[in-house]
Amino acid sequence: MACSSCSDDNIGKRDKKIGENLCTFKGEATKENGLHAIKIALAGQPNVGKSMLINALSGGNRVKVGNFSGVTVDKLEVCFEHHCHLFDLIDLPGTYSIDGFTQEEKVAKDFLLNEDYDLILNVVDSTNLQRNLLLSLELLELNKKMVIALNMSDEAKKDGIDIDKNLLEQLLGVKVVKVSAKSGEGVEELLKVLHEEADHNERAIPKVTYSDAVEEELLKIEQFLKERGYKHHVLTLREVSIGLLFEDEKLYKELHENPIMVELYPLLLDAREHIYTHHETKDIKEIKAAEHAAMARGIALEVSKQRSKPRSLTLTQKIDSILMHKYFGIPIFLLFMWILFQLTFKFGAMPMDYIDSAISSFGDFIGSHIGNDSIRSLVVDGVIAGVGAVLLFLPNIIILYIGIALLETTGYMSRVAFILDGFFHKFGLHGKSFIPLVTGFGCTVPAYMATRTLKSRKDRLITLFILGFMSCGARLPIYVLFTGAFFSEAVAGNILFLIYISGALLGLVMAKILRVFVFKGEDEPFVMELPRYRLPSLKLIWHTVYSNAASYLKKAGTFILAASMIIWFASSFPKDRELQKSYQAKIEMAKTKEQKSKLEVELKAKELENSYLGKIGKFSEPFFAPLGFDWRLSVALETGLAAKEVVVSTLGVLYSVGEVDENSDTLKEILRKNIDLATAFSFIVFVMIYLPCFAASAVFVREAGGWKYLWYQFIFTTAVAWIFSFLTYNFVLYIT
Numbered sequence: 001m002a003c004s005s006c007s008d009d010n011i012g013k014r015d016k017k018i019g020e021n022l023c024t025f026k027g028e029a030t031k032e033n034g035l036h037a038i039k040i041a042l043a044g045q046p047n048v049g050k051s052m053l054i055n056a057l058s059g060g061n062r063v064k065v066g067n068f069s070g071v072t073v074d075k076l077e078v079c080f081e082h083h084c085h086l087f088d089l090i091d092l093p094g095t096y097s098i099d100g101f102t103q104e105e106k107v108a109k110d111f112l113l114n115e116d117y118d119l120i121l122n123v124v125d126s127t128n129l130q131r132n133l134l135l136s137l138e139l140l141e142l143n144k145k146m147v148i149a150l151n152m153s154d155e156a157k158k159d160g161i162d163i164d165k166n167l168l169e170q171l172l173g174v175k176v177v178k179v180s181a182k183s184g185e186g187v188e189e190l191l192k193v194l195h196e197e198a199d200h201n202e203r204a205i206p207k208v209t210y211s212d213a214v215e216e217e218l219l220k221i222e223q224f225l226k227e228r229g230y231k232h233h234v235l236t237l238r239e240v241s242i243g244l245l246f247e248d249e250k251l252y253k254e255l256h257e258n259p260i261m262v263e264l265y266p267l268l269l270d271a272r273e274h275i276y277t278h279h280e281t282k283d284i285k286e287i288k289a290a291e292h293a294a295m296a297r298g299i300a301l302e303v304s305k306q307r308s309k310p311r312s313l314t315l316t317q318k319i320d321s322i323l324m325h326k327y328f329g330i331p332i333f334l335l336f337m338w339i340l341f342q343l344t345f346k347f348g349a350m351p352m353d354y355i356d357s358a359i360s361s362f363g364d365f366i367g368s369h370i371g372n373d374s375i376r377s378l379v380v381d382g383v384i385a386g387v388g389a390v391l392l393f394l395p396n397i398i399i400l401y402i403g404i405a406l407l408e409t410t411g412y413m414s415r416v417a418f419i420l421d422g423f424f425h426k427f428g429l430h431g432k433s434f435i436p437l438v439t440g441f442g443c444t445v446p447a448y449m450a451t452r453t454l455k456s457r458k459d460r461l462i463t464l465f466i467l468g469f470m471s472c473g474a475r476l477p478i479y480v481l482f483t484g485a486f487f488s489e490a491v492a493g494n495i496l497f498l499i500y501i502s503g504a505l506l507g508l509v510m511a512k513i514l515r516v517f518v519f520k521g522e523d524e525p526f527v528m529e530l531p532r533y534r535l536p537s538l539k540l541i542w543h544t545v546y547s548n549a550a551s552y553l554k555k556a557g558t559f560i561l562a563a564s565m566i567i568w569f570a571s572s573f574p575k576d577r578e579l580q581k582s583y584q585a586k587i588e589m590a591k592t593k594e595q596k597s598k599l600e601v602e603l604k605a606k607e608l609e610n611s612y613l614g615k616i617g618k619f620s621e622p623f624f625a626p627l628g629f630d631w632r633l634s635v636a637l638e639t640g641l642a643a644k645e646v647v648v649s650t651l652g653v654l655y656s657v658g659e660v661d662e663n664s665d666t667l668k669e670i671l672r673k674n675i676d677l678a679t680a681f682s683f684i685v686f687v688m689i690y691l692p693c694f695a696a697s698a699v700f701v702r703e704a705g706g707w708k709y710l711w712y713q714f715i716f717t718t719a720v721a722w723i724f725s726f727l728t729y730n731f732v733l734y735i736t
C-alpha cells in the first residue's frame with residue numbers, strides 16, 4: 001500500500017512509542033494518516049513455532065518460546081510497524097482442534113470464534129503436514145481471511161520433505177508462504193503477503209473438496225438455495241450448504257426463523273441419511289471429522305514428497321533410546337538435576353565473595369561520608385544490607401535459569417514428563433503435571449498458569465495445590481545462604497539438591513493425600529506429544545536468562561529496596577530514650593573494654609526487641625518457638641509472605657541493625673554465630689513448604705477459581721510447614 005504521509009521520521013517516532021508501550025498506539029492508526037492497522041490471530045497446533053514466528057516477524061523477543069506443547073497458555077499481543085502497516089499480532093495457545101478441551105485450547109477457541117480480527121495466520125509445521133492440516137481445514141470454515149505459513153521449512157528441507165506450495169494454494173484456495181522462524185527465511189515474503197491480504201477487500205473463498213457422497217448432497221442444497229434466490233450477507237451458497245449439512249450451530253440460529261428452512265429441513269434429513277450409508281456412524285460431527293481427516297491425508301500426500309529418509313528423526317530416536325530408557329531414564333534425569341545444583345552452588349559461590357566484599361566496601365565508603373547517624377543507618381544497615389543480601393545471589397539465579405532454559409528448549413522436558421508418568425500415576429497425578437512442576441522451580445507464577453494444559457479440573461487443582469512445594473528461584477538465595485553457612489562447600493551442593501528433591505517428593509505425597517481425601521476420582525490418561533530434539537539457539541537461552549536476571553535485579557532495586565527501608569524503619573523505631581540513657585550511664589562506668597562492649601550488645605538487642613518489628617516478632621514467637629525460631633527468624637518468615645527474597649533482605653537488615661561491631665561479618669557468619677544446625681534445617685523446611693509470594697497467590701486465586709482456595713492453601717501449607725519443621729527440628733536436635 002502506498003503511504004505518502006508515513007514518512008521515515010514518523011515511523012521512527014511511532015516505532016519507539018510502540019516499543020515502550022505495546023499496542024497502545026493502534027487507535028491512532030487509520031488509513032487516512034497512512035497507517036493501516038491489521039489485527040492478525042496466529043493459530044496453529046502446539047509447538048509449531050507460532051510464538052517464534054511472532055518474534056521473527058516483529059524482530060523482537062517479546063514472546064516466550066520453548067520446545068514442548070503448551071508454552072503459550074494465554075493470548076498475548078505484540079505490535080510493530082512495517083511499511084506503514086501497524087501489525088497487531090495475537091499469539092494464541094496451540095490447539096489440535098478448534099473444539100479442544102483444555103483451558104488454553106478454550107482461550108484459542110474463544111478468541112477465534114468471538115473476537116474481532118482481520119485475518120488468521122495459520123502456522124503449520126511443514127514436517128507434520130497431515131496432522132496440522134486437520135486444524136487448517138477447521139479454520140477455513142471460520143470464513144475469515146487466512147494465510148498459511150509453512151513453518152519449520154528448514155527442518156523439512158533437512159528431512160528431505162518437498163512441499164509444493166503452489167499446489168497447496170490451489171487445493172485450499174488461500175495464500176501459502178514457506179518460512180522458517182528460526183533462520184528468518186521467508187519472513188519478509190510473509191509480511192508482504194499479509195499486507196496484500198489485509199489490504200485486499202475480498203476474502204479468498206476456500207476450495208475444500210469433500211467425498212463424492214457429501215459433494216453430491218452439497219450440490220443439491222446449493223442448487224435449492226439458488227433456485228429460491230437465497231443470498232447470505234457474508235457466506236457463499238456453498239459455505240451455507242456446508243454449514244447446514246454439518247449442523248453449524250451459529251448458522252442454524254441465524255436461519256432459524258427464515259421461511260426457507262421449512263423446505264430445507266426434509267432436504268437436509270435426506271442428505272444426511274444418504275451420507276450415513278457411506279459411514280459407520282450416524283453422528284454428523286464425527287462424519288465431518290472423518291471427512292476432514294481423509295482430506296488432510298489426501299492433500300498431504302498430493303503436495304508433499306519425501307525425497308530421503310528423515311535425518312533428525314533418526315537422531316531423535318537414537319537420543320531417546322538413552323534418555324528415555326526404561327530403567328536408566330529416571331536416574332539420568334536425576335543426575336542432570338544433581339549436576340545443575342552442584343553447578344548452581346559451586347559456580348554461584350565463585351563470584352559471591354567478590355560481590356559480598358564489593359557491597360560491604362561500598363557500604364563502608366558510603367557510611368563514612370554520611371554524618372547523620374540515623375541516615376547512615378538507613379542507608380548502610382537498611383538499603384545496602386537489605387538489597388545487597390539479595391544481589392549476592394544473582395549468579396546462582398542465573399545458573400538455575402540456564403538449567404531450566406535448557407530443559408525447556410531442547411525437547412527433554414516432554415521426555416521426562418513421559419518417563420515420570422508411571423511414577424506420577426502412583427501419586428494420583430500424571431506426567432503432564434511435570435511441566436508446571438518444573439516451571440515452578442523457576443517461578444511459581446507461570447507455573448500456576450501452565451496448569452491450564454491439564455484437561456481435568458481435579459488434576460488441575462491438585463497440581464495447583466502442590467506447586468508451592470516446588471521451590472521457586474526466589475527461595476534459592478535462602479537455601480544457598482543457609483547451606484553455605486552450615487555446610488562445607490563440598491557437600492553444600494548435595495544439600496541443595498536434597499532440598500529440592502525433598503520438596504518435590506513431599507509435593508507428590510501431598511498430591512496423593514489430596515487425591516484420596518479431597519479430589520477423589522481417577523486421574524486422566526496421559527497424552528503428550530514428544531517434540532523432536534532441537535539445539536537451542538544461544539540467543540534463545542540468552543534471552544530467557546537475561547530477562548529473568550533483569551527482573552530479579554529490577555525487583556531488588558524496587559520492591560526489595562522499599563521493603564528493606566520499611567524493615568529498617570520498623571526495626572529502628574520507636575527509640576526508647578530512657579533505656580538509652582540508663583545504658584549510656586552503665587557503659588561510661590564500665591571498667592573494662594569487654595564489659596563495655598557487652599553492655600553495648602545488650603543495649604542493641606533490647607532496642608531491637610522494643611522496636612515495632614521486635615514487638616511483632618515477639619508476638620508471633622510462641623507460634624514459631626517449638627520450631628526453634630527466635631523472633632527475628634519469625635519476622636523474616638512473615639515478611640517473606642510478600643516475596644521470598646524479602647526473607648534474606650529482612651535477615652540482612654535485622655542482623656545489620658543489631659550489630660555493634662563496625663567491621664561487620666557477612667550475613668553467613670552472623671547466622672552461624674546466632675543459630676544452631678537444628679534451627680537452620682527447620683527454617684529451610686518451613687521456607688520450602690509455606691505459601692509462595694503475594695504475586696503468585698493472586699494468580700493462584702485466578703487459576704483455582706476463587707479466594708476460598710487461597711484460604712485452604714494457606715491453612716494447608718502452613719500446617720504442613722509447621723509439622724514438618726517441628727519434626728525436622730527435633731530430629732536434628734536428637735541426632736546431634
Ligand SMILES: Nc1nc2c(ncn2[C@@H]2O[C@H](COP(=O)(O)OP(=O)(O)OP(=O)(O)O)[C@@H](O)[C@H]2O)c(=O)[nH]1
Nearest residue numbers: 047048049050051052066067070071072094152181
Ligand atoms: N528448526 C526450526 N525450529 C523452529 C522453527 N520455529 C520454531 N522452532 C522451534 O520450535 C519450538 C516451538 O516453538 P514455539 O514458538 O514455542 O511454538 P508454539 O507454536 O508457540 O508452541 P505453543 O505455544 O506450545 O503452542 C521451539 O523449540 C523453537 O525453537 C523453525 O522455523 N525452524
Ligand SMILES: [Mg+2]
Nearest residue numbers: 050051071072
Ligand atoms: Mg507459543
